[in-house]
Amino acid sequence: MSPQVPATPFLAIDLPVLDANIERVAQWAHERQLALRPHVKTHKSPEIGHRQMEAGACGITVATIGEAEVFAQAGFDDVFIAYPLWLDGDRVARLRRLASAGTVRVGFDSVEAAQRLVGVGVEGIVEVDSGHHRSGVAPDAAGALAAAALEAGLPVAGVFTFPGHSYGPEVRLQAAADEASALAVAAAAMRAHGVEPTLISGGSSPSLAATGEGLTETRPGVYVFNDAxxxxxxxxxxxxxxxxxxxxxxxxxxxxxxxxxxxxxxxxxxxxxxxxxxxxxxxxxxxxxxxxxxxxxxxxxxxxxxxxxxxxxxxxxxxxxxxxxxxxxxxxxxxxxxxxxxxxxxxxxx
Amino acid sequence: MSPQVPATPFLAIDLPVLDANIERVAQWAHERQLALRPHVKTHKSPEIGHRQMEAGACGITVATIGEAEVFAQAGFDDVFIAYPLWLDGDRVARLRRLASAGTVRVGFDSVEAAQRLVGVGVEGIVEVDSGHHRSGVAPDAAGALAAAALEAGLPVAGVFTFPGHSYGPEVRLQAAADEASALAVAAAAMRAHGVEPTLISGGSSPSLAATGEGLTETRPGVYVFNDAxxxxxxxxxxxxxxxxxxxxxxxxxxxxxxxxxxxxxxxxxxxxxxxxxxxxxxxxxxxxxxxxxxxxxxxxxxxxxxxxxxxxxxxxxxxxxxxxxxxxxxxxxxxxxxxxxxxxxxxxxx
Missing domain, CATH: 2.40.37.20 (D-serine dehydratase-like domain)
Structure with missing residues (x-):
């Protein structure tokens, strides 16, 4: 072992493999005419985020305001916080600061959370549950929620889901199908309530290759590294x-x-x-x-x-x-x- | 929520409960005439380590050289690295530096690892496997290993085990019995090889209350905080x-x-x-x-x-x-x- 590398244990990136992963998925998304908005919670590294942007990503996805702040500091100005934030305490001012410097979208799955996003300068994106059963409303409830949020004064950009139930043997195809179907139902429900979803966003690394029709954007994270x-x-x-x-x-x-x-x-x-x-x-x-x-x-x-x-x-x-x-x-x-x-x-x- | 506390999620310590946990186990060890050498990998905090010392701990246990360095910097000068370190690269110099400023003991479970500890200024402690099946030699092999290490030039202070198989329902009593028995067998084997184990060390938080006879020292970690x-x-x-x-x-x-x-x-x-x-x-x-x-x-x-x-x-x-x-x-x-x-x-x- 060369003396320059740290003492074990340490995390190492194989750079040619990283670059090939970034390029392959960027190419795939380009061919599918899907906007690629990688989830940077995987790597938490502006260096890697810049490589993803150079390969054609439209922006980044993060999970927290803190992650958004680190990446904003590094020049990223199009950020989706794919999380049902509850704005309290200094989170209001922090989010407003972020929104004043770029495009910031935030997930929500309740009217109460949407109301707290009003006037902060962000767009909301309705979260629907496509089968992972974590956060998100049922797809057919997306229309009423989007309309209520709009009524409260929150611009609503679209709908998103995380098909996290793709993490299991032999379920990747089904999870991708669930994702496409949930997003289609939700988009239709929004249109029925007079809200046009310009952004229809999904994506998980296991289900990526099987991504169905109807999405405008995908948000895989782990693909840059992969893992066991x-x-x-x-x-x-x-x-x-x-x-x-x-x-x-x-x-x-x-x-x-x-x-x-x-x-x-x-x-x-x-x-x-x-x-x-x-x-x-x-x-x-x-x-x-x-x-x-x-x-x-x-x-x-x-x-x-x-x-x-x-x-x-x-x-x-x-x-x-x-x-x-x-x-x-x-x-x-x-x-x-x-x-x-x-x-x-x-x-x-x- | 008061404005001084951070935004959620954050880890909070309930100070009176922490102090009571420290005091209760210190008192228990005192009554048992057991030296208490808490494993500080649980809290990684010199503030908490100082409280444990003030309550009567004889020194601290750590898992890595890096942890030992942080605590040495904060004034802790009696440290047991309860881990079968493999000394390579800059670990030799780092360990020597630690040993020059205090008492440092290091675990080993092979002659090869012991040889690398020779001349660094530390004492070795043979690790035996009492049932957790992670690292450590079989208890009856402790004598030959201790003798070989001594022969190679490493001072051998004693024997230790971690009864980690105490982490399961209804097994705490058995794990404590296994610990006492493994240490007794190992200590006898060492004496049979002409090595007097002045230090006979065990301990895990679940098995603590059932600690058997024959130990001189215990090294629980989690008890300061407890958890689910x-x-x-x-x-x-x-x-x-x-x-x-x-x-x-x-x-x-x-x-x-x-x-x-x-x-x-x-x-x-x-x-x-x-x-x-x-x-x-x-x-x-x-x-x-x-x-x-x-x-x-x-x-x-x-x-x-x-x-x-x-x-x-x-x-x-x-x-x-x-x-x-x-x-x-x-x-x-x-x-x-x-x-x-x-x-x-x-x-x-x-």
Missing amino acids: QQWELGACSPDQIALTCHATVVSHAGGRLVLDAGSKVLGADKAPWASGSGRLLDHPQARIVLLSEHHAVADLGGEALPPLGSSVRVVPHHACNAVNLVDEFTVLSGGRLVGRWDVAARGMNA | QQWELGACSPDQIALTCHATVVSHAGGRLVLDAGSKVLGADKAPWASGSGRLLDHPQARIVLLSEHHAVADLGGEALPPLGSSVRVVPHHACNAVNLVDEFTVLSGGRLVGRWDVAARGMNA
Whole structure:
């Protein structure tokens, strides 16, 4: 290991893979005549956001006002906060400041939340539930909600959904179909209430390739990096994984591989259907079978163990939560260090 | 909500509860004549570490050199790095620097790792596996390993284990018994090889109350805060929970409570046996049934939903991973803001 790179564990970006991921999805969206508005909560990095914009993104998606502020500071002036914000305390002034410097749209799923967005300078976008059952109204309720928001004085730009139920085996096609159908029902309901949805927005990385008709915009996030979850769902191939955690073999206890990368750098996510808490990029049969805060125990499926002290590349289960644990990315190209990028919006939860 | 406190979501400490937790366990250890060496990876805060020392702790436990450095900077000079470090790169110089300023002990579970600790100025402590099956040698192998390390030139202070298999329903007593038995076997094996273990160290928060005979030291971590996991295991009562995430109700979608605290502030942990991804301190029947990065969806078991915009206190599933996501604690006493404490060792994974 070269002396310039940090001590393990650290998150590394494979730059050529990152650029290929950005370009491939941008090209796909262009061919589909879909506006691409990547969710930057995945990478939290203006450097990567700029690359997405240069590849043709129309703007960015964020989850919080804090993320929007970091990206606004870095020059991003077209931001969708795809979250049902509840404006209280200093959030009113913060959002107004953002809206005075660019185009800001905000999700809502209640009249009460919409009323609080009035006069702040933002446009509202109705959130509908397409099957993930998190936030959002039922698609056929979108018309009445949009009309009530307009009546209250909030400009309503359109409708969005997150088909998060795409995160499971063999459900990606169905989730994409649910997304298209929910958005179509919602758009029709809005038109029936006299509100024209100019923006019809969906997107999740697993369901992306199967995106149906009728959307004007898509908001994938994880595709820039991919992760063990996408790999296992078949939404990416291992050579499309741009983010790994470099870890050191610290023990062979019990005949297994013990690594110095735990949940405090990989994230503690593990979907119930996943075969492990992460994978090893260079050992496709391996699975992380036990993850604690500073240890990952990997089962290599009978393969000889890499020696103590050697370095391995761990693919986090969920890239977004891993990224939120570190202050910077180590950027590699062909294994050589080519940069360090700040995770500038790390921890911006509010 | 008072204007001084931050926007939700934020992690808050209930100071009187924190102090009571520190005092209760210190008192218990004193009565048991057990040295108490709290694991500070839970709170990563020198302020809290100082309170533990004032209550009688003999020193601190950390997981990484980076954590040790932060606490050394704050005046802590008796540190056990309870981790099988693999010394490479600048870790040699960093550890030597730490050892020159205080007492530093380091875990090891292989001769190869022990050899790398020779001459750095630290004492080694053999790690044994008492049933958690992570790192550590079998207890009866501790004697040969200790002798080999001594032979290589490493002073060996004793033996330690982490009975992490205490994290499960109805297994706390068994894990405590396994811990005592593994340490006794290891200590005997070391004596049989001519190495006197002056330090016999164990401890996990769930198994703490059942700690068996023969230990000289205990290293619990979570007890300062407690969390949903300890609550569910019966290792604490709700009035002993000192850490909560204050969250705002942003939606009532689907007739459930949607909060603005997701896995990026609560952590994504969920033990397979847990009834949810976290709980609500003031609604004991409630469970977080869906957790994504910025949303927690809670089922209140039929109770009326708190109104949109109201604030609720979420108990994270696992305090240690939640703490590692924020830069500071908001410290409250009787609901009033009394301080802000840095999570100074956040992200110190290396």
